[in-house]
Every structure is written in C-alpha cells, then in structure tokens.
Amino acid sequence: GAGVSQSPSNKVTEKGKDVELRCDPISGHTALYWYRQSLGQGLEFLIYFQGNSAPDKSGLPSDRFSAERTGGSVSTLTIQRTQQEDSAVYLCASSLASSGAQHFGDGTRLSIL
C-alpha cells in the first residue's frame, strides 16, 4: 500500500499478557517512529529507528517495552506483562531520512482488561 500500515487495528487483552504490534512503513522510508496517544498524556514519543544506527529508545516508559526493526523495514513493538495503564493508541510513523514529514499509520488501539 501507499501509506503506513499497522496491525492489528484493535487489540483487547488481559492484564499480564504480552502483546505485539506491527508496523509496515512506506517503502523507501529509512526512519521509523513509535508514539503512544492516550487521553491523559497526549501523544508521546516512544522509540526511533534511523537506518542502521542504534535506535533512540529514550521514550520507552519501562523495560516491559521493546521494539525491533528487521531488515530496515517492518517493525514490531512488544509490550510484556501488560498493565492497565498501557491502554492507549499506539501510532507508527515513517519518514525519509532527510525530511521532517512523518507519515502516520492509523494506529493500534490497545485495551488492557
């Protein structure tokens, strides 16, 4: 597709379970970002991949959160031992290395029961 694709679009899981969220960036975009959007906190940066450089993990809220990007394309955000405060919309964006224009997917709405 032409845009950033995220799956699943919705995820409901029980507290304590692990979840994996997937992001397919726009083809050719070397930069990939994960953000979290919640009512109380707004839109927060989580992690940023740029080419083969070490990712900027400065926004990850705890060591339960991790992300990887395989082959410079698809990325997976993993949340272990989910807590209710992890409920939010997780947004992925991608951009060309030299451009500030981040293109966002429609997000994964995560609900922790």
Next chain:
Amino acid sequence: TQLLEQSPQFLSIQEGENLTVYCNSSSVFSSLQWYRQEPGEGPVLLVTVVTGGEVKKLKRLTFQFGDARKDSSLHITAAQPGDTGLYLCAGTTGGTSYGKLTFGQGTILTVHP
C-alpha cells in the same frame, strides 16, 4: 525536557468565524510542525516551519513561527465544518527538522454549520 503548551484545549465556533491556536514553550525548537488528526486516523502533516519569524499560508490557514523559535500559531480564516478535528503542534530539536517529535496536548476544534 522540552514541553509544548497548546491553547486552547477546546474551541467551538460557528462557520465563517476566524480562530487562532497557540503553541508555546520555554525551549527553543529547531522546527515546529502542525498536524491535523481525525477520529480513528493518524495525524496528517499540514506544515513545517523552521526559520524564526517564518510565516506560511495554506489556503485559509496561516502558520507562524516565533522569532525566538519558542512559539507558533495557527490561524484559520472563515472556518468551515470540514476544518473540524484535532490540531497538534509538534517540535524537533537538535538542529534538524526531522527526528523524534515532542507534541503539544492538542486543540479540539468543532466548527458548527
């Protein structure tokens, strides 16, 4: 930590009215970006401003970056119901217009016919 204070949080106006949304910080940003987000979708970039004092126009929308690059404003002339949505300002640091974004809390705009 760089923070962006966005105001007002909510704006409800009649079609044809003008409005201004403000984005302020005590920190200097390398660039300021404005996004618009509709329910169930990711944010869509409207404009990027990078030079202090810069003014950009996009049809009925006028964006301004403060001289000191600490604040920005979005002015909409003759608002239309199609302008309804969540408006977000976001900034980058580190001397570039790309990289991780720090977002304001957003302004929910409702334009009534």
